[in-house]
Amino acid sequence: MTTAWRADPYADALRTGQGPLFLRRHDGWLLPLEVERWCEAPDRADRSVLGRCHGPVLDVGCGPGRLVAALAAEGRRALGVDISPEAVARTIGLGATALCRSVFDPLPGEGRWGTALLIDGNIGIGGDPAALLRRLVRVVSRSGRVIAECVPVDVDERCEVRVDDGRGGLGAPFRWARVGIPALTVHAAAAGWTVTEQWDSGGRRFAALTRQSSARRLR
Template identity: 65%
Template sequence: MTTTAVPAALAWRADPYTAALRSGRGPLFLHRRDGWLLPLEVERWCAAPDPADLTVLRRCRGAVLDIGCGPGRLVVALAALGTAALGVDVSPEAVRRTQRSGGSALCRSVFDPLPGEGRWHTALLLDGNIGIGGDPAALLERAAQLVGSDGQLLVEAAPFDVDEHVEVRVADGRGAFGTGFPWSRLGTAALLKYAHATGWRAAERWTAAGRPFVALRRR
């Protein structure tokens, strides 16, 4: 596990994130040191895939690894379609919820040893998960180790031009905070910059319900 993965793992194991997943409801935020709050869409994550998610699922091929799967809506949907899919998440509650819903998931960091390294056909980084670890280049390099040479990485970018690397905490907006950890937010332009620098190329770009996505392939 990388050093940046350690504080993140501790943060996502603590309340108020765990409490929000148990109830399936927010409010929940990423809280920056200057007081800025980014709302987290707990209700959407705990629901069935929405139309924007379906555009991603239609592009999945072969065995799928969902990095930062959360409560597992995509893993469960893929399993229902007969697709081999595995979620990984540092939150034990997220993994339990995925498993209870019929999906397969492991409680691990993406930077831990994982099954099938180098053989996954599709990997997912959705719902802001390009921010995991606060180092997009390291995350993209790790994703390249996980997928096969002909594999793909489907990534969701922020819906505006941003390239931000900060420390945040999970907060419930009512005074409860988790442990601080590094996080990044990337718009499409910044995502493509980091992708190019780490040996990926953009194979496709699309937007659904205001959410921008990029399909990356190895160069």
């Protein structure tokens, strides 16, 4: 997976701030990636996420850093992590803080982050949403939250994909996942989280997750 996201099609798109860029499934199905939006200032949907962030914020898979930079500009403590050197370089170039690291690697401040963000499809990192959310149990504080962006339809898919630039450039294959709110609710419960809020903005769908109570975990 690290090799895939370091591949030239993704790095080149971030470097120029332009697509086209897709995730290509083995059967040829293509999922467009919104590179131009990722490289612009936060839009109204993004602002709906930023307004719900509590405490220090960890942006998992921060990409070119628009959310981390917006938080930093407000004087908020925020850190982006991404396995793409180009993404990290762009984030730092915006005046934000970022590390070239996987969320599954040791992270600064584990257990003390007030909010972890999984935006722009990043609930799909690693191809196993429950495993990703279990990892965030160790990263986020007990009173903290995860804010995840979901597919705005009912889907629960795990598949192998490659980054595709639409011009013949392909990255290495890696595991990915796509989930709607119903599937996220199930995966969250399996990992010790509860969906406590969901909302739509700008055609995008989001959910906030908080830790299950001790009483609930014992049932």
